[in-house]
Amino acid sequence: MARLNLLEETRFEKIPVQVYPNQEVASIGVAKRIANVIREKQEKGETAVLGLATGATPVKVYKELVRLHKEENLSFRNVVTFNLDEYYPMLPTADQSYVTFMNKHLFDMIDIPKENINIPDGTVPVEKVQEYCEGYEQKISNLGGLDIQILGIGRTGHIGFNEPGSAPNSGTRLVTLDDLTRRDASRDFGGKENVPTKALTMGVGTIFKAKEIILMAWNEKKAEIVKKAVEGEISSDIPATYLQLSDRAEFILDQDAASALTRYNTPWLAKDVVWTDDLAKKAVVWLSLELQKAILKLTDDDYNNHGMAQLVTEKGPAYGINIRVFNELQRTITGWPGGKPNVDDSNRPERAEPARKDVILFSPHPDDDVISMGGTFIRLADQGHNVHVAYQTSGNTAVWDDDVLRYLEFVGDFAVAIDDDKGLVRKVYSEAREFFKTKKPNQVDPEIVRTIKGLIRKGEAIAGARFVGLPDENIHFQNLPFYDRGKFSKDVSYEDDILQTMELLRAVKPQQVFAAGDFADPHGTHKVCFDIILSALLRLRETDEWTKDCWLWLYRGAWHEYPIHEIEMAVPLSPQEVKRKRLAIFKHQSQKDLPVFPGDDPREFWVRAEDRTSDTAALYHKLGLANYEAIEAFVRWKF
CATH class of the missing domain: 3.40.50.10320 (LmbE-like)
Incomplete structure (x- = not known):
């Protein structure tokens, strides 16, 4: 019976999904699975081949792997890694490079041989990119393919840097990044204009060859794209939907990333539910907006035809439910956010007293x-x-450098106007202007510049x-x-x-x-x-x-x-x-x-x-x- 209930609950989902209370618990679970692969291979004297990802999503996985290495003697001597992607062009020493990222979060803290680390090279001359990508692909194949591949998901639905339009059989290659992907990366680069327009990435076909594929997603920002990838039709518009074609892929989510899935967002469509007052309110609001009918106009048939027959049976008729929910919504509205004095506040959102808060x-x-x-x-x-x-x-952080110079110029001109000849403002102005000439993307401003920017906003x-x-x-x-x-x-x-x-x-x-x-x-x-x-x-x-x-x-x-x-x-x-x-x-x-x-x-x-x-x-x-x-x-x- 439990199995039947689970199938009913997840019938909208076209790929296995595990949902954890939070990303910490989920990340520990994923790290344990990676550790098990490594140890099983060690016992057989074999090499474990891992496909790794970058970005915020796998950071806690890597943190747990480092802990397992330091506290539970997990060795990486028999591990070979292949990273999914890298910006192009990109120096490996740059702060935004995935070489820097992986060294910081994993490689510098474990015992993996450096020659076993493979990250796409963002410095390969453009005329040699195709040859390099074919070699990267061949190296994976020579090792028998990836034992486990971990993935994140971008808001375009990309996996790796396989953007919308990617083919399901694509291999490692140079790609053009979607504008949304570049906007999402803009903070790391100090502005979208500094984000590379291209990247090297493993292809969808390369990922599919892995013996085990785990796509992880955390927080509410990923909820909508996760729903499309899990419940939507397979489409090149959302490359993550290709994972529905694999019997070795699954999604690992925290509750926030899973929140848009049918079984969580509109559970009455997927299974029998316990109709609490809060869930009934959510369902009635949903039904009203879905049918574009005012709440007080909803009928028993509307409820029955949209998975809510049980609600009408338990708490109906429909009009009684409509009245209750309508009144609850009406009572949220107030022109007195600090509370209206000298009135009955039992049905108001704020207290009447004290009158002056x-x-x-x-x-x-x-x-x-x-x-x-x-x-x-x-x-x-x-x-x-x-x-x-x-x-x-x-x-x-959110003040343009030009504004600093503009304010300093004003203060400098004002100092001249009142015959202030100390020259301090002119000195700060000159130093700021020189700094801005050579300022690198995302470079932290000197303290005096940060102070000026803060004063502007103040x-x-x-x-x-x-x-x-x-x-x-x-x-x-x-x-x-x-x-x-x-x-x-x-x-x-x-x-x-x-x-x-x-x-x-x-x-x-x-x-x-x-x-x-x-x-x-x-x-x-x-x-x-x-x-x-x-x-x-x-x-x-x-x-x-x-x-x-x-x-x-x-x-x-x-x-x-x-x-x-x-x-x-x-x-x-x-x-x-x-x-x-x-x-x-x-x-x-x-x-x-x-x-x-x-x-x-x-x-x-x-x-x-x-x-x-x-x-x-x-x-x-x-x-x-x-x-x-x-x-x-x-x-x-x-x-």
Whole structure:
């Protein structure tokens, strides 16, 4: 029976999938499988041939392999490795090269003979590339093929650098990189323009020859492409779908990467489910949007024809379910994000008392406050709450070098105007200009340049917060140390960041804290900043009584909103408030037009912000609720 239930649950999936609670557990499992291959080969006196990948996905696998080597005597003396790919052209000594990556994360810490390491050579003359690739392929074949191949997956669906359009029988070759792939790599290279346009990669056919193929994917950013690769039709548009043709391939996912699969996202389509109130709410919202019918117009037949007959049987009729879900959504909407005083708050998202709340809005970067929740920020200030804003990092990475020179030129001209002849500004200006002439992609700026860039963003943030209506004493620049330390080392302690945050929280004793809830990138600034806030609050909850009345609300950034069924507070904005929010965003002039790290969305930040909130309002309206200009959404963190 258990086997039948599993088949029913996974019937949409066209390739074996294992889902782990998190990437740490999954990575340890994959490393164990690799170690078993190595040890089995050792016992037979044979060579283990491993196909390895680069990028963030396999890092924890390599970390566990290093631990197994150092603590459990796993030897790599009988191992030969072949890496999937390398940028072209690329010097092996470059910071962005996969030679550097593999040495840093694995090879320099194990006992593998250097002559057993094979990574595509990004320095091969172009006229010899074909010959080199054929030799790489032949070397794998001479060893009997790969015993195990590990893969990640790009957002284009590429495996290795086999981009859309790759053939299932392709071999090792030189390829042109997809624009999205280059945009995803832009941060490592200091801008997309510095990312090579080509790469050397093993082909899909080469990968298929491996005796065991493991594709790993972590975090929510990979969820949509994983769903297409696992459940979609085989297509050259998504090369990872070719793995459906192999009986030796499987996907290893964490829960976030698996979240879009049918068995997790819409489980009622795949199996019988336990209809909790939360799952019913999600399903009704899905059904309404799927059929493009307002919630109150859904019928028993609509439920029965879309995998939800059991819900109607258990909790129906349909109209009763419709009313309950509609009312729940209606109650999330409030024009009083700090709570409406002197009213019954039993069905409102925020408390009525105290009428005037102490509030801290934590902004990871100096513009996240107005971009992400600028309308609510303005509303809180307008309604008389004691609002503080805390800018957690300097944001100095996201300032153009030209802006530094422009500000220095202004200060220099001002110094001349007031007869300041010390020449310090001119000296800094001259040194900065010389540095920028020879600056390499992704090279860390000198401390004085980082300071200037931070001051540029500080001035813009002050202007934005003042525009909202905050007094200067309520504007805090934490400049948390981890942000600059992370430019020099990935092994960073956050203890002083946490202590500094605890100090600010103790000084304000807020009833409300707003923090960024973007967790898709576990190593991103937003996630690190949230973890610091959460650690600070958890420690304070052990000793400080005021924390028991402190609620933590999470907002999302400019790109993605919370799903409708998860939203717990929806703050509608009028056209006038949308305009005020836009003007607050405009105070951040260094981020206007084209920011240093625009991501893969060409729209300006203010456009992204307005589109996101108008889209949220439109979804509420499609569900049958009022038609607002825009809505900013929040989810409450449960301690």
